[in-house]
Amino acid sequence: MDEEYDVIVLGTGLKECILSGLLSVDGLKVLHMDRNDYYGGESTSLNLNQLWKRFRGDDKPPAQLGASRDYNIDMNPKFIMANGNLVRVLIHTDVTKYLSFKAVDGSFVFNKGKVHKVPSNDMEALKSPLMGLFEKRRARKFFIFVQNYIENDPKTHEGMDLTRVTTKELIAKYGLDYNTIDFIGHALALHREDNYLSEPALDTVKRMKLYAESLARFQGGSPYIYPLYGLGELPQAFARLSAVYGGTYMLNKPECKVEFDEGGKVVGVTSEGETAKCKKVVCDPSYLPGKVRKVGRVARAIAIMSHPIPSTDDSHSVQIILPQKQLNRNSDMYLFCCSYTHNVAPKGKFIAFVSTEAETDQPAIELKPGIDLLGPVDEIFFDIYDRYEPVNEPSLDNCFISTSYDATTHFESTVDDVLNMYTLITGKVIDLSVDLSAASAAEE
Amino acid sequence: MARNANKSLQAKLVLLGDMGAGKTSLVLRFVKGQFSEYQESTIGAAFFTQVLSLNEATVKFDIWDTAGQERYHSLAPMYYRGAAAAIVVYDITSMDSFVRAKKWVREVQRQANSSLTMLLVANKADLEDERKVSNEEGEEYAKENGLSFLETSAKTAQNVNELFYEIGKRLAKAKSSHETGMRLHSRAGQDRGGLFCCA
Ligand SMILES: Cc1cc2nc3c(=O)[nH]c(=O)nc-3n(C[C@H](O)[C@H](O)[C@H](O)COP(=O)(O)OP(=O)(O)OC[C@H]3O[C@@H](n4cnc5c(N)ncnc54)[C@H](O)[C@@H]3O)c2cc1C
Numbered sequence: 213m214d215e216e217y218d219v220i221v222l223g224t225g226l227k228e229c230i231l232s233g234l235l236s237v238d239g240l241k242v243l244h245m246d247r248n249d250y251y252g253g254e255s256t257s258l259n260l261n262q263l264w265k266r267f268r269g270d271d272k273p274p275a276q277l278g279a280s281r282d283y284n285i286d287m288n289p290k291f292i293m294a295n296g297n298l299v300r301v302l303i304h305t306d307v308t309k310y311l312s313f314k315a316v317d318g319s320f321v322f323n324k325g326k327v328h329k330v331p332s333n334d335m336e337a338l339k340s341p342l343m344g345l346f347e348k349r350r351a352r353k354f355f356i357f358v359q360n361y362i363e364n365d366p367k368t369h370e371g372m373d374l375t376r377v378t379t380k381e382l383i384a385k386y387g388l389d390y391n392t393i394d395f396i397g398h399a400l401a402l403h404r405e406d407n408y409l410s411e412p413a414l415d416t417v418k419r420m421k422l423y424a425e426s427l428a429r430f431q432g433g434s435p436y437i438y439p440l441y442g443l444g445e446l447p448q449a450f451a452r453l454s455a456v457y458g459g460t461y462m463l464n465k466p467e468c469k470v471e472f473d474e475g476g477k478v479v480g481v482t483s484e485g486e487t488a489k490c491k492k493v494v495c496d497p498s499y500l501p502g503k504v505r506k507v508g509r510v511a512r513a514i515a516i517m518s519h520p521i522p523s524t525d526d527s528h529s530v531q532i533i534l535p536q537k538q539l540n541r542n543s544d545m546y547l548f549c550c551s552y553t554h555n556v557a558p559k560g561k562f563i564a565f566v567s568t569e570a571e572t573d574q575p576a577i578e579l580k581p582g583i584d585l586l587g588p589v590d591e592i593f594f595d596i597y598d599r600y601e602p603v604n605e606p607s608l609d610n611c612f613i614s615t616s617y618d619a620t621t622h623f624e625s626t627v628d629d630v631l632n633m634y635t636l637i638t639g640k641v642i643d644l645s646v647d648l649s650a651a652s653a654a655e656e
Numbered sequence: 657m658a659r660n661a662n663k664s665l666q667a668k669l670v671l672l673g674d675m676g677a678g679k680t681s682l683v684l685r686f687v688k689g690q691f692s693e694y695q696e697s698t699i700g701a702a703f704f705t706q707v708l709s710l711n712e713a714t715v716k717f718d719i720w721d722t723a724g725q726e727r728y729h730s731l732a733p734m735y736y737r738g739a740a741a742a743i744v745v746y747d748i749t750s751m752d753s754f755v756r757a758k759k760w761v762r763e764v765q766r767q768a769n770s771s772l773t774m775l776l777v778a779n780k781a782d783l784e785d786e787r788k789v790s791n792e793e794g795e796e797y798a799k800e801n802g803l804s805f806l807e808t809s810a811k812t813a814q815n816v817n818e819l820f821y822e823i824g825k826r827l828a829k830a831k832s833s834h835e836t837g838m839r840l841h842s843r844a845g846q847d848r849g850g851l852f853c854c855a
Pocket residue numbers: 289290291292293294295296297298299401402403404419422436531544546547548565567619620621622623624625
């Protein structure tokens with residue numbers, strides 16, 4: 213341990229592991245440590261015993277739930293957009309060979325008290341009760357415009373400059389009603405709030421295109437994919453990449469105290485009385501609590517069930533978006549369900565999550581609209597956690613701190629944060645565009 | 657004969673063992689037919705694929721070599737995940753490596769799924785003069801733990817192909833196929849047209 217490293221990475225969350233991998237591939241000498249005896253930090257997947265230890269103290273899980281190790285319960289649940297940035301990073305780094313994915317069965321949206329499928333093809337769109345017949349015709353015109361829109365081909369712009377025209381103005385042109393707009397904004401463009409309406413329409417059009425392209429990718433009922441054995445596999449896969457390129461791994465290292473010189477620049481990390489020297493430190497907020505500030509809180513519920521979520525066509529993996537307006541809230545609520553079909557639970561079991569940006573101190577009450585959709589549960593856990601962002605100046609202290617995952621976070625912001633940090637650390641830019649639209653998959 | 661009588665299966669195979677026991681050398685001997693006296697500690701490549709044609713099946717191996725994470729007891733559980741077979745290697749000239757191998761056997765029994773096939777391999781059999789672990793000792797331990805046992809040499813190729821054929825045969829017999837997911841590849845996607853239909 214008493215060697216000198218270019219970079220010491222603290223915490224094995226997804227962001228830290230991607231960075232560790234990228235830096236090792238660049239030829240930097242990396243030491244990667246975690247205070248826990250498992251990989252993944254806040255983005256780990258827990259087995260049943262670990263879950264009980266975290267939420268129920270000394271109680272033991274009931275035997276009828278099955279073997280502890282058949283469970284992989286994400287602490288930071290998300291699906292991966294099939295054509296999104298995370299997939300591009302996976303392909304760019306060739307980490308895909310360590311992972312196996314399956315498409316997610318369905319994407320649903322909560323509308324006027326009911327759960328509806330987000331149509332994934334024209335047949336479903338025609339049958340969907342989300343819109344009336346005339347509204348469908350208007351919406352179809354809008355969708356065809358979006359589909360044909362190419363940013364650098366003015367012929368497809370129908371005379372509009374989408375960097376100026378607002379989303380509201382664009383949609384008004386097609387005469388769509390309030391419900392359709394809510395559906396497009398939250399269930400297709402995946403906006404979390406309603407600011408997008410008064411912003412230039414280009415962003416929303418791009419998001420809709422990404423949704424459509426992702427949907428087209430794997431012929432599934434949703435635009436999402438998800439790894440077998442849970443998201444906890446992702447940090448492990450990038451950690452392996454780092455190790456293969458010479459990164460040194462040490463788990464279960466208590467303390468991990470970052471050491472500074474008089475000028476406030478990082479000089480090393482101490483654990484168990486030994487200090488490893490380094491030029492730079494990369495870490496999650498929990499390793500440098502004095503250099504971050506709280507920016508929000510996430511409320512969530514984790515349920516173990518023996519049935520799929522009702523009204524989702526028996527989907528064994530599914531996302532339901534509950535747009536803020538439908539609940540009279542300021543932020544959307546998300547339901548996420550995965551099951552034994554993705555190897556995250558024993559046969560017959562389902563894991564469901566309800567999460568949202570916390571607006572109160574009472575998660576059980578706040579999350580009720582989502583929980584009501586689950587039906588009976590075998591077990592349920594409630595939790596609120598704080599989100600942090602760095603406030604230091606990395607050019608002065610050489611500390612590069614990631615931002616906490618928000619429950620409402622998707623992998624887009626995760627990858628953005630990673631790419632920005634990579635550029636701050638190395639002065640280089642990773643070009644993912646070469647891999648763009650190259651993601652396809654083969655059944656093995 | 658009916659061609660489809662020959663099934664094909666994909667199997668993840670993992671290697672475990674002390675540093676320098678010869679894990680990488682065994683794989684390189686099998687996959688590339690090569691051996692190097694100066695095989696470096698594994699960095700840079702730790703994943704190989706190799707197809708093995710048997711009478712009963714065609715087996716495509718995904719071979720995972722350790723990448724040093726085990727050095728500080730930090731091997732990720734994903735390493736074992738979905739593995740159909742594990743090869744635990746020791747070096748017959750090092751008693752320490754045999755002791756480590758026994759630890760790995762217990763670790764695999766704890767971590768991996770029950771259908772996994774495990775083999776104990778005593779490598780560097782060409783170095784008979786320097787032998788510290790007797791054949792009987794290894795065989796005995798393997799028997800007690802229900803493992804297949806082979807003495808190999810990556811240098812002379814003794815028993816190396818036999819090792820992988822043995823695994824292939826066992827997997828073909830077991831026939832339970834593990835994963836059903838898809839791999840993401842980097843190749844031009846063939847889109848199925850638009851989401852929003854019709855037109
Ligand atoms: C538990 C859970 C919580 C979720 N929370 C949210 C949430 O809070 N808000 C939400 O919109 N979706 C949320 N989702 C959906 C999630 O965002 C998608 O899985 C995500 O879009 C996949 O992104 P990606 O990184 O794979 O693709 P990306 O390439 O990252 O994303 C696709 C594109 O859509 C945009 N985009 C995607 N998701 C969002 C987002 N969340 N906010 C703003 N822009 C986005 C990005 O700008 C990007 O251009 C949640 C899903 C689950 C299961």
